[in-house]
Amino acid sequence: MASSFYSNSQHVDFESVLSMDDHGMVSMFEALMSSGLRGFLGCPAVVYEDALVDFFENASVRSGVIISTVGGQLVEISEERFAESFELPVDGFGDLSEIPKDAIFDARSIVSLSGEPISLSGRKNKMKMPFRLLCDIMAKAISVKAGSFNAITVEKFSLITAVVCRIKMNWAKFLFSILKKMVSPGSKQAKGFAIQISLLLATFPSLELGESSEFPASKVLAKKTVHRFVSIHDRDGAEEVTGAANKKAVSKKRPAADVGAAVPKRKRTFKKKSISSISSLELVEVAEEAIPIQQVAEPLDVEEPRCSSADDVDVIIQQVLDETRAADAPADIAQPAVTEEKLWFDLPYDDLVKQWEVERPVVTASDTDEDLATVDVAPADGDQ
Incomplete structure (x- = not known):
């Protein structure tokens, strides 16, 4: 399905958005026009789905030229042809790494919602609303990278800087290099530029492109879609703030x-x-x-x-x-335990009798025929 080539794409209706009452949005779209991207982002929104499928299935890069077959017909697309079709600038920086670092530093404060320089590894909700939309345009219509569109990356922010700070860019070279990555085997570059490729193929009179299909209106930035974008992001921002406040309210101070x-x-x-x-x-x-x-x-x-x-x-x-x-506990654990003397009433009966015999001796006649024993049971001077 050719729709996969533009599922995350965005296009711009410049006439509609430039008539908005939102000064910030109008200024942002005017900066896009001044950068030289109006012909690429605002070209007629027509898609030839069958031709697109053929183009990507058969395309390759040879000597810097994109070659493919569409409906059995050979197609060659050079950088010059690409630039002329969309009136793209051919002077300036052709690589984002060439953008001056001081310009990126300035842009971090220009687009910031709080006025403080934003983080290049943060989220786009830290940016003013027009630049959040610009971040989406750069991600979906220019760099065509899959992933989270809410995250700010160095590549996306460099593109934003080029527009905000009016950096002169060789958009023909930069965009054509992305197209070459789309058709290179093993490349991780997502496929896109559905409208632009369809218009390029239409410049070959011998090609049978089949019926065209209308580009989804929901993916075209006009007054209505821009207002919807603003309302959605305002609501998400309010929910985020409310959620943070509720989380803070739920947390309780721990007792001492x-x-x-x-x-x-x-x-x-x-x-x-x-x-x-x-x-x-x-x-x-x-x-x-x-x-x-x-x-x-x-x-x-x-x-x-x-x-x-x-x-x-x-x-x-x-x-x-x-x-x-x-x-x-014993006073000194190193000393042997002292044996406790038992009281008389704790002794067994046999032991008690033996003790009495020791304490009270019995006197008997030794080796005589007398049967009675004399027992001394009283003092000598008393009565017996």
Whole structure:
């Protein structure tokens, strides 16, 4: 389908746009005319789709001349023929790299919406409205590059500079070099210039071009389409500003406890061992990190004037644990543990009897026939 050759193209109806009431837009189109591009951008909008398909399928470059066959007929297009057909300037810079850097620097401020020099890697919404449209024209009708048309590139901005700063350009050489890239095998240059190639082919009287088709009116810049362009970009700009404001409103100021210096709260899980008495109570804290009580207390004081009852209980438990552990811990861990003496009521019955026997000796007759043993159970001067 030949429509793919102009799906992103733009053409200009100069008579219509020069009669607009928008002074900025009129000045921009007048600069386009002064640059020498009116014949190329404002030629009659006629397309021969079948001839276009043949031209691109069979075209090649030989000795700087584009050669193709259309309907079986040989076609040769030179740079001179190309320049004459559209009354293009043949003097001036033929390459964008030749444009003075100071002119590009000046243009960055001239086209800027804020007055500050725009970035060459930014977006065209930083430019005044007429120059946003000029950026589209340069991207779609001149350089014919695929990609984002909202992004500013060095190539597109160099083209804008040539128009805004009235840089003298050899448009015949520059545009013809783009056409040669379109027909070169392996080139990444997108195919375009549908209207211009159709008019070039019409200059060969022996060619059968078939029926012409009208170029889409939506792709021709006239009063109506320019006003639509302005309204769309105004709406997009307003939505962008509103979106930024809403995003700022949704964001909330973080509380003081969220500052990086503060220690975040962590849930603590406790395991309780079986206990036989209050003195043997031991709680084991299971957590990924040990958090000092001082650090925990500080963020709590910052977040709220008073701690909740649950927090009070946690703090009290932790203090009791710390005090218990400190009391139970040996003074010097390098010294052996001291064995605690057991009380008499903790001893087993057999051990208790043995202890009584040691403390209270029993006297018996040794090796006699007497059956009774004498036990000393009272002082000698008392009654027995």
